[in-house]
Amino acid sequence: xxxxxxxxxxxxxxxxxxxxxxxxxxxxxxxxxxxxxxxxxxxxxxxxxxxxxxxxxxxxxxxxxxxxxxxxxxxxxxxxxxxxxxxxxxxxxxxxxxxxxxxxxxxxxxxxxxxxxxxxxxxxxxxxxxxxxxxxxxxxxxxxxxxxxxxxxxxxxxxxxxxxxxxxxxxxxxxxxxxxxxxxxxxxxxxxxxxxxxxxxxxxxxxxxxxxxxxxxxxxxxxxxxxxxxxxxxxxxxxxxxxxxxxxx
Ligand code: SAH
Numbered sequence: 001x002x003x004x005x006x007x008x009x010x011x012x013x014x015x016x017x018x019x020x021x022x023x024x025x026x027x028x029x030x031x032x033x034x035x036x037x038x039x040x041x042x043x044x045x046x047x048x049x050x051x052x053x054x055x056x057x058x059x060x061x062x063x064x065x066x067x068x069x070x071x072x073x074x075x076x077x078x079x080x081x082x083x084x085x086x087x088x089x090x091x092x093x094x095x096x097x098x099x100x101x102x103x104x105x106x107x108x109x110x111x112x113x114x115x116x117x118x119x120x121x122x123x124x125x126x127x128x129x130x131x132x133x134x135x136x137x138x139x140x141x142x143x144x145x146x147x148x149x150x151x152x153x154x155x156x157x158x159x160x161x162x163x164x165x166x167x168x169x170x171x172x173x174x175x176x177x178x179x180x181x182x183x184x185x186x187x188x189x190x191x192x193x194x195x196x197x198x199x200x201x202x203x204x205x206x207x208x209x210x211x212x213x214x215x216x217x218x219x220x221x222x223x224x225x226x227x228x229x230x231x232x233x234x235x236x237x238x239x240x241x242x243x244x245x246x247x248x249x
Contacts, residue, residue, distance in 0.1 A: 005075050007078050009086045009091055011085040012084075013112045020113075021110070024112055028051070029048065032051070032076040033052040034052070035053075035055075035067065036055060036080060038057070040081050066098060068080045080095060089135055092109045115161075115222045119192065119222045122204055123192040124237045124238050126230060127239065129241055131158055131159035131161060132156075132158040136162055136163070136174060137167075138170070157227050160224075160225040163222060165177075165221055167218070174217060178209065186209070189227075189230065190231065191212045192237050193205045193217060194222050195216065206237050
């Protein structure tokens with residue numbers, strides 16, 4: 001029987017090659033085949049013209065992992081790719097759920113720049129202090145639980161990044177999320193809306209909690225909501241670490 005290949009679960013970063021880690025690039029280079037959702041395989045295929053590419057539709061995550069296992073079992077090294085970081089609403093967890101304790105293939109997860117970090121750098125330094133990441137997608141999580149987390153994160157004065165804020169079929173959640181935030185955070189709290197971070201049509205706005213819904217928000221948008229100390233300076237959004245008196249100038 002063949003020796004099993006290795007599975008790399010690779011976070012390719014927000015989009016462009018410059019935002020990818022060397023390690024992610026090397027893992028794909030070492031792989032016989034790259035597997036992922038089509039949007040992401042399209043982003044990387046030009047760098048690996050010789051490598052076999054297998055892409056699949058959005059809802060087929062478990063099938064994709066089963067396929068990866070099969071390929072690795074047949075002796076191939078496989079890169080399973082996610083955008084951003086594979087461990088943040090990506091493929092890494094699903095891969096570990098699908099693999100059997102008895103399977104002998106090795107899995108290595110390669111970290112990537114997640115959307116929140118890519119967006120934060122674009123708009124300044126908004127997540128300098130404690131922050132919370134919440135996905136508004138209720139496909140796999142009950143909306144009641146998501147609301148509870150929004151409520152507690154807002155009460156805790158965390159900086160909050162919202163993933164999956166809105167899609168064609170999910171339009172009301174973002175309004176409810178804003179209403180929950182307004183119970184605990186000032187209406188003037190700075191909010192950054194970043195679309196297509198690190199991709200062709202990158203756009204961003206810095207607005208306020210009260211006005212955030214005036215901006216275009218879609219599936220490729222990430223929203224960063226400040227804490228009570230966040231301010232805007234030089235058209236950038238900044239959260240101080242809160243240790244002003246301890247800084248040494
Ligand atoms: N694993 C990914 C997240 C997948 S969830 C990561 O670590 O970034 C998908 C959500 O991530 C999108 O709905 C959007 O909110 C956010 N996202 C992913 N890539 C983005 C990008 N380039 N620009 C803005 N938001 C992005």
